[in-house]
Amino acid sequence: MEEQDFISRWTTIGKQHFRADEALPREFNLGSAAYDFLFITGMPSEFQDLNFDYLKEPLQTVNQKLSLNNSDYDKYLAVGFNGSGDLIAINLGNQELIYINHDNNFEEVFEEGDCVIV
16 A cells, blocks of 8 residues: 555544644654654544544653653553553554553553554
8 A cells, every 4th residue: 555545544534633742852762653643644533442632632651641650661652542441652662552451560562463553
C-alpha cells in the first residue's frame, strides 16, 4: 500500500484524530514513525476499545501519569488507554506501541497480531 493511500484510509478511522502538542520535551527522543503518528497523522479518537485522549494533554511518561515513583516506567510514553484501563504507551527504546497491564504488575504487553507498531 502506498503511503498516501495508507494515510488517506487511516484518517477515516474515528470521528476525529488527536495529535500531540508540539511542546513535547526533546528528552523523549521519538523516532520518525512515532513522531509522525503523534504529531502529524494523529491517532483516531476511538479505535475499537482503544482511546487516545492522553494526546489532548501534555504527554507524560507512564511513571509520571500514574505517579508510580519507579524510574523503570520513564521509558514509556503514555498516549492512551484500552477498554480495561491499561495504559497504551510507546516504548521509547524500541518505538513500539504497547500497553501496560495494570492487573499484572504493570507488565509491558506487546503482541504483534494485536498491536500496532509505530
